[in-house]
Amino acid sequence: MSATLRVLPLGGVGEIGKNMTVVEYDGRMVIVDCGLRFPTAEMMGIDLVLPDFTYVRENIEKLEAIVITHGHEDHLGALPWVIRDLGQDKIPVVYSGQLTIAMARSKLDEHKLRDVPLEVLPIGDTVDAGPFEIERIHLTHSIPDSSGIALKTPLGTILFTGDYKFDQTPVGGAPADMARLAELGKEGVLLLCGDSTNVDRAGVSDSESIVGPHLDRVFARCPARIVVTCFASNIHRVQQVVHAAEKNGRKVALVGRSMRKNVNIGRSLGHIDIPEGMLVTPREIDQFADEKIVIISTGSQGEPLSALRRMAYRDHPQVELKSGDTVVFSATPIPGNERAVNETIDRLYHIGCEVVTARDAPIHASGHGYAEEVKMMINLTRPKYVMPVHGDYKRMLIHSQLAQAVGIPASNIFRTENGLPLEIDAEGARFGKAVQAGMIFVDGVDIGDVSDVALRDRRMLSGDGIFIIVATISEQDGSSVVPPEVLARGVPFLEGNSAFIGELREAVEDSLDGAAEQQITEVDVLQSHLHDDLAKFIYDRLKRRPMVLPVVVEV
Structure with missing residues (x-):
């Protein structure tokens, strides 16, 4: 004790x-x-x-x-x-x-x-x-x-x-x-x-058993294809979708690797029952009339690589959504996922889909x-x-x-x-x-442990892009040998502004000249000197802070 x-x-x-x-x-x-x-x-x-x-x-x-x-x-x-x-x-x-x-x-x-x-x-x-x-x-x-x-x-x-x-x-x-x-x-x-x-x-929370009848009612009024998205692990919900599809004379297709895997595990252990001949593969979806198919998909949380997200952005290899399809969100967003879910829903509306969420009907518990x-x-x-x-x-x-x-x-x-x-x-x-x-x-x-520096760099690249400056200098005195090369990727407002690139090259030359006067020849120190000068120049001109990556080559 x-x-x-x-x-x-x-x-x-x-x-x-x-x-x-x-x-x-x-x-x-x-x-x-x-x-x-x-x-x-x-x-x-x-x-x-x-x-x-x-x-x-x-x-x-x-x-x-x-x-x-x-x-x-x-x-x-x-x-x-x-x-x-x-x-x-x-x-x-x-x-x-x-x-x-x-x-x-x-x-x-x-x-x-x-x-x-x-x-x-x-x-x-x-x-x-x-x-x-x-x-x-x-x-x-x-x-x-x-x-x-x-x-x-x-x-x-x-x-x-x-x-x-x-x-x-x-x-x-x-x-x-x-x-x-x-x-x-x-x-x-x-x-x-x-x-x-x-x-x-x-x-007290609602019982899971209330969801099935409401899914049945939603399905009954849908004239075309239905896509239901829920957690792949929510086997009870998948079972209720299957029942509603059966009542409405529809076949079921499972889309998303985790959805197929979990349903297979659930069927093998007796947790889910899908009538013989009711399940079709994603490749067979187009062989059936729109009013005869229900697609059960992953992606209820707007995950970037999920099946529904790819469908919403017209990037799915097997399912192309179209105007008139109904997408049923039989889940609510986990705190923190609201933005991704809303973006997915907005893309679905852009396609012309009808969207049904738990706010519209009791289709989630x-x-x-x-x-x-x-x-x-x-x-x-x-x-x-x-x-x-x-x-x-x-x-x-x-x-x-x-x-x-x-x-x-x-x-x-x-x-x-x-x-x-x-x-x-x-x-x-x-x-x-x-x-x-x-x-x-x-x-x-x-x-x-991806360091804070790595994540900061990724945010910077996503926001303001990157400049890569290649300067070729003399090994003896550090002076510029050939005109510097400037590469820009993802820098906003740069397109059509060729004059700025020329000015940036001049700024590189000026910085190198200043370093030569100070007898700075060590490559690491010279790169740091270049970075500071060019970052200030770019901010003064563009009011942005892209990543600046100077590369110094000695000849």
Whole structure:
């Protein structure tokens, strides 16, 4: 009982996405979730954002297990990158439900990580991992096989809710196991780490089962092709789209690699049923009358390379949208994605498509519980301590206020941040010493800390372009030997302004002459001198700050 229990979030706190938490006790460690998030607009050229797992790398010998709550990207997506970096031989075991493990195996196979031990942990079963006993508790969310994670230690039980809602009429499964949650509460929950995503919404969330009939009504009034976009992992939603298509005599085509992959996994595990002969390939779409086809596509968040985004910009190799098509957004934008979604919708209107969103009809139900469901979770589990997670700082504050409203003392509620551990022992709970945490960027196939300088340069290039100046000088005295070359790329307002290029060449000559007078012959120093002179000249003339890249060649 004298050991200290440490709960260290490396992601998912103060943000929505890249959930990853380290739990330590008696010198051993379990990781709950291993998620990513997608880049914001200012992260030029970045493909994915991962939690900084330096702490895990430095303490890898303590690791007993990784356990995943469910198969969404913000809880599972970083797993291949983390394992590739740590080494698959260093991972003892990854536990989750059957669907989540199948999704994990598919992701790891793509990275040629085929030796990672993946094990299905059935609901209600327990498994020991060092001083921890791990149990999955069935909860409902917008993907099958979602669960809360109970980590039992000699000091007490930590309950991670993962993403959840108390849906009393879920599609394709049983309601959340409220009885088991209440049993845990009776046994005693030391710490509750609860989902904060929708704490700012009053009341109770809508059931997923309301979506199907409304999709059916939308389909019935559409005269031409229908494109439905939703999360590829929302297998329940895909099933309801299939049912609505069947009722309206339409075939279904799946467009988007992740959509096809997840539906295939869901069908193989019995989570989705598509009648024989109903599914057609994207290449066969044009063989059917417009009123006989429904396309289910990725891209509900406006992702740059997603199928719907490419369709909207007429860049998709198999589907060309046209006036009269109806595009149904059966999802709402994740906070931060609103701009990309609005841009996609605007392009669809430009084509002449009809667009239906959740504002127009109840065609989406959130997978995250509202305020009353958050209160219910706290009342069922009756935790001693509460740590809001999976939300920005505003939502974490509201979660804290809800916890106080149902009787949790303010002193027992801990609003933390990534890298700041909560330490609990027999004397109580307190924050410990912060560790390194933040973001790791995936740029292409490489991962690492893309420096602020690199991102700044990308923003500069996107905004004001670049000048490349090649100066050829004498090795003896540093004087200019041939006229300098000037290359401009992406510089606004330069077209047709050939006089400026001539003036810039003269400025290069003047700068070189000044450097020669000062007897500056070292190439690195000369390039720096050129950069400063030319950057000032360009700003004075254009009032812009493009990147200036001088190249000095000695002959």
